[in-house]
Amino acid sequence: MKEIERGGIPVVHVCTIVPISQTVGANRIVPAVAIPHPLGDPTRTHEEEVQIRRNLVLKALKALGTEVHEQTVFTD
Amino acid sequence: MKLELHKMQIKSMAWGAKTGVKDGVLSVCKEDVLSLVKTDPNFLKVEVDLALPGDKTRIIPVKDVVEPRCKLEGKNGIFPGMISDVETVGYGKTLVLEGAAVVTCGKVVGFQEGIIDMSGPAADYTPFAHTCNLVLVVDPVEGLERHDYEASLRIAGLKVAEFLAKSAAGMPADSVEAYEAKPLKEAMTDYPGLPKVAYLYMLQSQGLLHDTYVYGVDAKKILPTLINFTEVFDGAIVSGNCVSACDKNSTYYHLNNPIIKAMAARHGKDYNFVGVIITNENVTLADKKRSSSYAVKLAQTLGVDGLLISEEGFGNPDADLIMNCRKAENAGIRTVLVTDEYAGRDGASQSLADAAKEADAVVTAGNANEIIILPAMEKVIGYPTYADVIAGGFQGSLRQDGSIEVELQAITGATSELGFTRISAITI
Numbered sequence: 001m002k003e004i005e006r007g008g009i010p011v012v013h014v015c016t017i018v019p020i021s022q023t024v025g026a027n028r029i030v031p032a033v034a035i036p037h038p039l040g041d042p043t044r045t046h047e048e049e050v051q052i053r054r055n056l057v058l059k060a061l062k063a064l065g066t067e068v069h070e071q072t073v074f075t076d
Numbered sequence: 077m078k079l080e081l082h083k084m085q086i087k088s089m090a091w092g093a094k095t096g097v098k099d100g101v102l103s104v105c106k107e108d109v110l111s112l113v114k115t116d117p118n119f120l121k122v123e124v125d126l127a128l129p130g131d132k133t134r135i136i137p138v139k140d141v142v143e144p145r146c147k148l149e150g151k152n153g154i155f156p157g158m159i160s161d162v163e164t165v166g167y168g169k170t171l172v173l174e175g176a177a178v179v180t181c182g183k184v185v186g187f188q189e190g191i192i193d194m195s196g197p198a199a200d201y202t203p204f205a206h207t208c209n210l211v212l213v214v215d216p217v218e219g220l221e222r223h224d225y226e227a228s229l230r231i232a233g234l235k236v237a238e239f240l241a242k243s244a245a246g247m248p249a250d251s252v253e254a255y256e257a258k259p260l261k262e263a264m265t266d267y268p269g270l271p272k273v274a275y276l277y278m279l280q281s282q283g284l285l286h287d288t289y290v291y292g293v294d295a296k297k298i299l300p301t302l303i304n305f306t307e308v309f310d311g312a313i314v315s316g317n318c319v320s321a322c323d324k325n326s327t328y329y330h331l332n333n334p335i336i337k338a339m340a341a342r343h344g345k346d347y348n349f350v351g352v353i354i355t356n357e358n359v360t361l362a363d364k365k366r367s368s369s370y371a372v373k374l375a376q377t378l379g380v381d382g383l384l385i386s387e388e389g390f391g392n393p394d395a396d397l398i399m400n401c402r403k404a405e406n407a408g409i410r411t412v413l414v415t416d417e418y419a420g421r422d423g424a425s426q427s428l429a430d431a432a433k434e435a436d437a438v439v440t441a442g443n444a445n446e447i448i449i450l451p452a453m454e455k456v457i458g459y460p461t462y463a464d465v466i467a468g469g470f471q472g473s474l475r476q477d478g479s480i481e482v483e484l485q486a487i488t489g490a491t492s493e494l495g496f497t498r499i500s501a502i503t504i
Contacts, residue, residue, distance in 0.1 A: 017395045018361055020430045035359040035392050036284055 001026060012060045012074075014038065022071055028063045029073045030056065077167045077257045079306035082148060082249035086175035089126055089208035097244040102176050104210060104240070112239055113212060118228040121215040125457045127179070127194050129206050132454040137189030137462045138488045139180045139226075140315050141204055141328040142233045144173035146241035147310070154241075155234045155311035157292020166257065166307035171241050171249070177207040177328060178240065180233040181458045182214045184226045185285055188467055190321025190488035191450070191480070198450050200499055201490040204328075211457050212236060226285055230316050234327070255340060257304035260351070264379070267348040271381040274351050275305075275339055276371055276400060280317050280324060280388040281356035287316040288325075288388075290354060296363075300355035300371035305336045308352070320467040322444045322490040323416045325388050334495045335386055335414065350378055355400070357393040368399035376407055386414040387493050390444070394429040405434035416441040416491035421483070441491040442499070444468070445483050452478030 001011050002025060013026035016038050021029045032038035039056055040049045063074045085100055092103030106124055113122045127133045145154050150168025153160030179192065192204045199205035212232055216225040258266065279288040281296035288295040290303070290313055303312060313330040336352065343349040355371040358364060375383050383404050387397040394415070401411045413435055417427035423443050456478075463474035468485030475481065484490040489497065 016359070016361060017364070017392065017430075019399065020395050023430050023432075031361060033360070035282070 010064055012063045014056060014060055018073055025071075027068055027071055028066070029071070030060045030063055031073065031075065032056065077304045077306050079167055079255050079309060080169045081172050081253040081255070081309060082169055083172045083174045083251045083253065084244055084247065085250045086173050086208055089128060089176060089210065091126070095240065095243040097173070097247060102173060102208065102240065109210070109236055109239070112235055113214070113232045116228050116232060118216055118220050118224055119214050119232075120217045123213040125211045125213065127192070127209040127211055127457060129194060129208070131194040133194045134450070134453040134456045134460070135179055135181055135192040135209070135211055136456065136458045136460055137181065137183065137466060138192050138321065138458075139182055139184055139189050139229055139318065140233050141326040141488065142178045142180070142237040143328045143331050144176050144178065144237045144240035145311065145331065146171050146238050146245060148245060154238050155314060158289065158311070158314050159231060159234045159238060162291055164307070165310035165312055166304050170310055171245055173241050173244060175207055176240065177204055177209045178233050178237045179204065179209045179211045180214070180229050181211055182216070182225065182229050183459060183462070184222055184229060185318040188285075188318045188320060189462070191463070191466070191482070191486050192488050193450055193453065196451050196453070197448060198487050201448070201484060201487045201497070203489055203496055203498060210236065210240070213458055223285060226316060226318060230314065234311070234314065255306050255309065257306045263348070263350045267344055270344070270346070270348045272350050272379060273339070273347045273382040273384065274353055274375055274378055274380045275335060275349070276375065276383050276385040277333075277352055277354045278385065278387050278393065278396060278400070279313065279354055279356055280319060280393065282359050282389070282392060285316070285318040286389070289314045289316055295354070295356045296358050298354070298356060300353055300367055300374055302374065303352050303354050305333075305340065305352050308333055308336060313354070319389055320444070320485050321488045322468070322485045323389060323441065323493050325492070325494055326489065329489070329492060329494050329496045332496065335384060339384065347382070350380060355396075357388065357396045359392065364396050364399055368396060368403050371400060372403040372407055372409070375404060375409055380409055382410045382412070384412050384414070390416065390418055391429050397428070398430040398432045398435060401435045402432045410437075411435070412437045412439065414439045414441070414493050414495060416493055417443045418445055419443045421445050421447055439495070441493055441495065441497055442484065444485040444491045448482060448484055448487070450480040450482065
């Protein structure tokens with residue numbers, strides 16, 4: 001993550017435990033669902049899961065294109 | 077709440093026509109044990125075996141270890157919510173067969189169980205090389221879900237442990253230890269000159285067979301709460317864990333929690349040990365935030381000056397550990413953390429997945445990534461091929477001559493975060 005950014009390419013860290021992401025120095029952080037299922041939720045229907053995934057990916061893409069000057073958590 | 081532990085020292089274990097203790101030898105009637113366990117329709121095949129200290133025997137893959145205990149006095153039985161009613165335990169009298177253990181062995185989640193060697197280099201790392209072990213090897217019926225297999229194996233171990241202890245009920249104990257967990261009204265005013273401390277006891281609750289039970293309740297569903305330490309000695313906390321063997325708390329450790337024992341021993345001398353808070357290690361950020369805030373709030377409600385925090389497992393729970401530490405320290409409560417490390421085979425990597433400057437008093441149980449070579453044993457109880465897939469093992473771990481090259485991670489209890497270990501280090 002850090003090496004990629006050092007090479008000039010922005011990185012988004014999609015991560016469930018935001019404090020760890022902050023500790024390791026991620027600059028753009030998108031909170032995920034849960035550790036065993038970061039991009040889904042087995043308690044939801046298939047259609048709802050698709051929506052959860054779509055929202056997370058769109059949020060991550062938006063974060064990727066956002067200029068940041070400090071560690072930023074993209075909550076919405 | 078007063079509890080007496082009536083301890084009988086078990087020096088050896090042998091098969092016999094009748095189950096019972098004589099002159100420190102626990103005789104076990106194999107048929108009795110088999111008939112007790114075989115009643116579970118989830119089991120296809122049940123085998124029982126003995127593994128004694130010094131034997132050239134390996135047990136793999138180990139799921140849980142349980143100390144034989146039963147109630148002598150007190151309304152409820154041992155392991156409430158599991159094999160006894162859900163009523164309160166932790167008072168009266170409890171019989172302990174010290175030196176004996178029931179080891180459950182099965183292919184529940186092959187890669188997340190452990191190894192016990194009864195002799196050789198690994199014997200220094202696992203306390204269960206030094207207990208007389210009755211080993212249950214249980215195969216499930218075809219198609220049984222893993223979580224049902226785990227639940228059945230867990231109950232089988234607890235039942236056999238109680239059965240063994242009951243066989244000696246009524247005989248004189250070798251020693252009696254008396255404990256008292258006082259009501260808060262008294263605990264709060266005792267020893268006015270001494271600092272108040274509590275113990276924050278983290279329980280593995282990630283789910284997917286990484287579970288701990290409190291009076292039968294899945295710990296991931298609890299809010300942090302208070303428990304009298306004597307309840308822990310009576311099996312109120314039971315392991316349902318299939319996770320890296322080195323630092324999961326087997327049921328045996330809960331029953332004998334060395335941190336609780338040490339705090340009880342120093343109570344009234346160095347500090348006032350006012351209570352135990354249990355908390356969980358769940359998998360969402362919201363759960364982690366809620367539980368750490370709630371646990372620290374309970375510590376504040378108790379008005380403690382210090383908090384001793386023990387972790388169970390590693391990685392994900394490191395985040396809970398650090399949250400607990402940071403929130404307590406920011407509330408003015410000094411903390412000491414007990415953990416272990418995954419610092420790579422050379423010890424050069426970051427030890428925990430999370431860190432904080434507030435965590436300035438940490439006790440480590442060792443580096444679980446250290447490599448150890450386990451020589452071939454004359455006898456293997458269980459399924460040796462699991463050495464290749466066990467956490468801490470790798471393709472080729474099991475060599476052709478029967479020896480095994482693994483990380484300490486694979487050895488049951490090698491880096492216990494309750495300090496139930498035999499190896500320590502001092503700085504010179």
